[in-house]
Amino acid sequence: MRIVRVSLPVPLPQLFDYTSEDATEGDVGRCVRVPFGRGEKSGVIVAIADDSAIEAARLKAVRHVQREVAPLPRDWLELVAFVARYYHAPLGEVIALALPPGLRRADAVSDREADPLLDVGDAGRAALAVPRRPSRALALLRDLVALGVVRHSVVRALPSGDALADALRRGWIVPVRRTNPADAAGELPQLTAEQGAAIDAVLAAGPGFVPWLLQGVTGSGKTEVYLRLAARTLEAGRQVLMLVPEIALTPQLEARVAGRFPSATVISLHSGLAPGARSRGFVQALEGRADIVLGTRLAVFAALPRLGLILVDEEHDASYKQQEGVRYSARDVAVWRARQRDVPIVLGSATPSLESWQHVRVGRYRGLRLSVRAVASTLPAVRRIDTRRARLDEGLSPALQAAIGERLERGEQSLVFINRRGYAPVLSCPSCSWVSPCPHCSANLVVHLADRRLRCHHCGCDSAIPRVCPVCGNQDIQPFGRGTQRIEARLVELFPDARVLRVDRDSARTRKQWEAMLATIAAGEADILVGTQMMAKGHDFPRLTLVGVVGADASLHAADFRAPERLFQQLMQVGGRAGRAHLPGEVLIQTEYPEHPLYRCLVRHDFDAFAARALDERRQAGFPPFTHQAMLRADAPALDDAMKFLAHARRLAQDSAPEGLQVFDVVPMRMTRLARRERAQLLVEAGERALLQEFVGRWICVLRAQRLPRDLRWQLDVDPLEV
Ligand code: ADP
Ligand code: ZN
Ligand code: ZN
Numbered sequence: 001m002r003i004v005r006v007s008l009p010v011p012l013p014q015l016f017d018y019t020s021e022d023a024t025e026g027d028v029g030r031c032v033r034v035p036f037g038r039g040e041k042s043g044v045i046v047a048i049a050d051d052s053a054i055e056a057a058r059l060k061a062v063r064h065v066q067r068e069v070a071p072l073p074r075d076w077l078e079l080v081a082f083v084a085r086y087y088h089a090p091l092g093e094v095i096a097l098a099l100p101p102g103l104r105r106a107d108a109v110s111d112r113e114a115d116p117l118l119d120v121g122d123a124g125r126a127a128l129a130v131p132r133r134p135s136r137a138l139a140l141l142r143d144l145v146a147l148g149v150v151r152h153s154v155v156r157a158l159p160s161g162d163a164l165a166d167a168l169r170r171g172w173i174v175p176v177r178r179t180n181p182a183d184a185a186g187e188l189p190q191l192t193a194e195q196g197a198a199i200d201a202v203l204a205a206g207p208g209f210v211p212w213l214l215q216g217v218t219g220s221g222k223t224e225v226y227l228r229l230a231a232r233t234l235e236a237g238r239q240v241l242m243l244v245p246e247i248a249l250t251p252q253l254e255a256r257v258a259g260r261f262p263s264a265t266v267i268s269l270h271s272g273l274a275p276g277a278r279s280r281g282f283v284q285a286l287e288g289r290a291d292i293v294l295g296t297r298l299a300v301f302a303a304l305p306r307l308g309l310i311l312v313d314e315e316h317d318a319s320y321k322q323q324e325g326v327r328y329s330a331r332d333v334a335v336w337r338a339r340q341r342d343v344p345i346v347l348g349s350a351t352p353s354l355e356s357w358q359h360v361r362v363g364r365y366r367g368l369r370l371s372v373r374a375v376a377s378t379l380p381a382v383r384r385i386d387t388r389r390a391r392l393d394e395g396l397s398p399a400l401q402a403a404i405g406e407r408l409e410r411g412e413q414s415l416v417f418i419n420r421r422g423y424a425p426v427l428s429c430p431s432c433s434w435v436s437p438c439p440h441c442s443a444n445l446v447v448h449l450a451d452r453r454l455r456c457h458h459c460g461c462d463s464a465i466p467r468v469c470p471v472c473g474n475q476d477i478q479p480f481g482r483g484t485q486r487i488e489a490r491l492v493e494l495f496p497d498a499r500v501l502r503v504d505r506d507s508a509r510t511r512k513q514w515e516a517m518l519a520t521i522a523a524g525e526a527d528i529l530v531g532t533q534m535m536a537k538g539h540d541f542p543r544l545t546l547v548g549v550v551g552a553d554a555s556l557h558a559a560d561f562r563a564p565e566r567l568f569q570q571l572m573q574v575g576g577r578a579g580r581a582h583l584p585g586e587v588l589i590q591t592e593y594p595e596h597p598l599y600r601c602l603v604r605h606d607f608d609a610f611a612a613r614a615l616d617e618r619r620q621a622g623f624p625p626f627t628h629q630a631m632l633r634a635d636a637p638a639l640d641d642a643m644k645f646l647a648h649a650r651r652l653a654q655d656s657a658p659e660g661l662q663v664f665d666v667v668p669m670r671m672t673r674l675a676r677r678e679r680a681q682l683l684v685e686a687g688e689r690a691l692l693q694e695f696v697g698r699w700i701c702v703l704r705a706q707r708l709p710r711d712l713r714w715q716l717d718v719d720p721l722e723v
Pocket of ligand 2: 429430431432433434469470471472473474
């Protein structure tokens with residue numbers, strides 16, 4: 001009788017012991033179904049032991065060990081253990097996050113879910129579902145062998161459906177590769193000198209762990225660098241993990257990677273996939289059959305036995321940090337993983353995070369530079385339009401209107417960038433100064449004129465637009481301020497012959513709609529685009545030559561110390577959409593603060609000057625990366641409950657705070673109320689990460705043992721992005 005130690009998806013940090021008649025060391029990393037409370041739960045076996053701290057009579061037996069799929073490897077278990085430790089999250093919750101839902105359940109694989117078994121086919125990419133019913137599986141397999149898609153070296157009869165995965169793993173059945181996976185399709189572009197130098201530097205450093213920061217201006221060909229490095233990794237027979245901020249925004253990249261490596265198995269992993277597809281991709285990666293795993297932050301948890309290279313595109317992007325549940329940073333986890341697996345990692349961006357940029361400065365990361373564009377001869381000219389001296393028409397200056405008009409005459413595209421969707425951010429009454437509040441949040445309801453609704457962008461609640469002011473009865477209530485819909489409406493009036501296309505989360509709700517829009521733009525079937533930050537990332541539209549920026553000033557004065565960094569990144573990214581091919585690009589920024597240092601750096605495309613200056617300010621103010629932070633947040637229906645709990649947590653912290661740890665005051669969050677819950681926060685900070693981690697580890701144990709008022713929730717956020 002062996003003891004099976006199981007991690008379960010419950011909000012408790014401990015492991016659970018069970019007994020098993022037949023478990024062996026080889027079952028570590030397998031999913032298992034166990035009795036729990038009155039029901040059952042699925043978890044992962046993290047260890048096999050001979051004895052337990054629980055007395056034998058009280059131990060229950062496991063119900064089912066899932067042996068159809070390869071076990072999760074040791075290094076994967078170490079990875080999730082690290083994430084649990086670093087972010088102070090229960091291991092079971094980290095595992096639940098890291099594994100696709102279909103693999104988390106240790107049920108017998110049903111016929112419907114039997115798809116992960118065999119994945120071969122034309123070009124090695126088309127996935128093929130193999131039914132578990134032996135007769136059907138056999139017939140299918142014979143066909144595949146006859147077609148030359150797979151070959152098998154089994155002397156005895158072909159394995160039945162049950163044993164297919166095993167047979168594949170043992171190499172009895174081998175997918176036939178007609179070409180080398182690294183063979184690129186078609187002509188490759190001649191590398192620029194800088195691209196060549198960057199690739200040589202990475203290759204010269206060898207296959208071991210080196211963290212690289214590839215800082216390359218927009219359009220400088222960072223992706224080409226990734227692809228060349230990926231090709232070398234595939235040639236060496238190893239796997240590539242490539243992380244991108246939002247896969248819904250990057251179908252172009254997916255197509256480009258798959259097109260470059262037609263005979264490699266490229267799989268995508270992101271939360272938008274159907275559960276079956278996500279499980280199948282994960283298993284392909286786990287069994288070493290996927291060559292390239294392309295995905296959003298959760299792909300950092302793909303098990304990759306042959307991992308040889310990690311690429312993180314747009315490494316500064318905030319969406320790498322999960323903002324709920326286990327608040328991990330996929331970029332930071334990726335760096336840890338590269339070190340663990342001793343492989344190189346390339347973080348790429350035109351506008352690196354200040355953290356990564358500082359790492360290069362102090363020599364922790366190595367820097368690579370691409371300072372010129374690969375195709376366009378120059379970066380776009382960035383100009384400021386002083387809106388204090390301009391007469392705006394619905395937010396649009398005459399200079400911007402004229403520039404759009406010129407593009408129309410030349411048959412080129414323009415983009416008006418405004419990072420606010422809806423028609424107007426608020427509905428207001430000029431006579432009593434009522435503004436439309438969200439009943440559930442400390443936020444205003446946004447006017448959506450397209451479907452005549454008031455909508456909260458935080459909790460989603462939505463109501464009809466009232467005809468009169470609900471307070472004073474005034475009939476003349478007005479949308480106040482501007483969003484994408486309003487700009488769109490005015491552009492349609494100003495340029496009646498132009499095709500105006502609005503691109504935001506309302507117009508591109510599904511991936512299908514989004515892809516259709518991208519196709520419309522790429523085909524030149526839109527003249528003027530109005531878009532939010534959805535338009536800022538990664539796209540390449542050859543006829544887009546003008547970007548007008550409207551309403552950016554608001555972020556200059558935001559209370560969050562990271563707001564200027566985000567604004568600079570966003571403007572540099574969106575500006576980078578202009579003039580990517582052979583046509584010169586222009587960026588016009590409407591501002592009331594044309595002399596602001598941020599805009600002055602932007603005009604010169606001088607990220608380094610901006611970063612150096614911003615880091616100086618952070619050093620003086622004692623902000624990250626010069627300190628390390630953890631944020632404890634609490635929320636409850638009543639603010640007082642949240643504040644009281646945090647005040648108690650603060651006293652506990654002060655009782656055990658080591659020298660060098662700073663415990664701040666409890667404060668309501670900036671947006672205090674969200675979806676009917678009141679929120680408060682407590683920041684702790686230290687100059688040394690180890691000191692902070694050691695303290696938080698002890699603190700959180702004490703916090704977990706506290707009795708909580710009903711309906712109070714708390715979460716800890718290590719390295720919070722918003723403070
Ligand atoms: P980034 O990711 O740095 O913004 P991309 O990798 O998307 O830039 O490259 C921008 C454009 O330049 C793409 O259309 C790409 O195909 C092209 N490109 C990249 N490298 C080269 C090169 N060496 N020669 C010609 N075209 C290139
Ligand atoms: Zn009123
Ligand atoms: Zn709301």
